Amino acid sequence: MWFKNLQLHRLPAHWSVTPEQMQQWLAPLAFSDASSIENERRGWVSPRGNDSLVYTANRQMLITYRAEKKLLPASVVTQFTKERAIELEEQQGFKPGRKQMRELKEQVTDELLPRAFSIRRDTNIWIDPVHGWLALDTASATLADDIIGLLVKSVTDLPLASVRVARAPVSAMTDWLLTGDAPAGFTLDRDTELRSAGEGNATVRYVGHALEAEDMRRHIEAGKQCMRLAMTWADRVSFVLTPSLTLKRVTALDVLKEASDPTAVNDDERFEADFALMTGEFARMLADLTEALGGEEDLRAAA
Known part of the structure; x- marks a missing residue:
């Protein structure tokens, strides 16, 4: 159930949409099988394989995008x-x-x-009307654009916006590496990528390697900037932060796996418990991450 990626978008906090409204919006573009002469088809499917296109728990919503494409080399x-x-x-x-x-x-x-084979790919979307988040479980910008395009067609006057933080992730990640100090609530892990902005785009990658302060300083003083940084939040969730504020390789750590509801007796109860745990943790993590990046510009301006 846990998302492996978070491509983030902003909704107004306490967006007043109900699961019933979302169901009505998605239904006209529900997925149906491609005909024999169609190369591809896309649409919305049930996250739980039933009649509902919207799964909801604790005011959090989950919807699923399906793309089908004929494999014809x-x-x-x-x-x-x-x-x-x-x-x-x-x-x-x-x-x-x-x-x-x-x-x-x-x-x-x-x-x-x-006569061609069909390949189907499902992608989950988490909608948090309480805190104003919409997150796609994909690392592909192209797929994300396709999903958002269908969502805009489906949802009436979708108030979607990009996440705008006060500090650019590249600048912040570079500073964290230079000082060796992670922001409050986070730790820096052992994977990073530094790249030069000059001609040739010289790149250095560390994978499973200690990020020695002297090495980081030498690369940064030579003109390189941090383009990817593995981090852990509160010893609970690890991820790789990117310049676009997309979180990749998102992983729930053992402390969260142990927190799963032991009383869940069937798949539905386990799914509900995992979804509630995931969305609750993600909401807190994203609040801390945006704060570490100086807060959100629109929220700061309104304060």
Whole structure:
């Protein structure tokens, strides 16, 4: 159940949307199987495999985006197209031109699609109307754009915004490495990437390696900046912070796994307990992380 990535967006705190409203918004774009001649299809599916497109617990919501794509390798299309081109050349006495080759390729693609395998990929989205978070469980910016695009089509007047913090993550991560001091509530782990902004983009990566203060200082003084930094929050959740404020490789540590509800007797109860634990921890972690980055600009301006 635990998200492995957090691509973050902002909603107004205490956004007054109900699961019933969300269900009504998502239903018109619910996923249905692609037809034999369609290359891809996308839509909303139930997070729990039932009739509800919205799972909710403790005012937190979970929705699931599904993308289906036919697997039709370009090499196969090319092979069949060449065979058709040879047949056409024998019929008409000369090689097919560019337009004919394009038409042949389109015809072959249409004929092969019904025989192609389908690949489905589900992506979960956490909606926190209480604290104003919307997070996608993906590290792919392209997939995130597709999901947000469908969400904007589905939800009436979706008040979605980017997360704007006072300190750029790159600047903050670089300073933390330079001083060797993590922000309050966090520790710096043993993975990082430093990159030069100059010509050549010289890059140094540390994986499972102690981040020695002298080494960090030498790289930073040479003009490199921190582009990825592994961190742990409160000994409870580890993650890798990126310049876009996307959290990757999010992992619940043993202390949280031990906190799972031992009284849950079936899958539904375990899912509810895990979802409540995850969303509660994430909300607190994100509050601490934005504070470590100087707070959110809009909130600071309104204060």
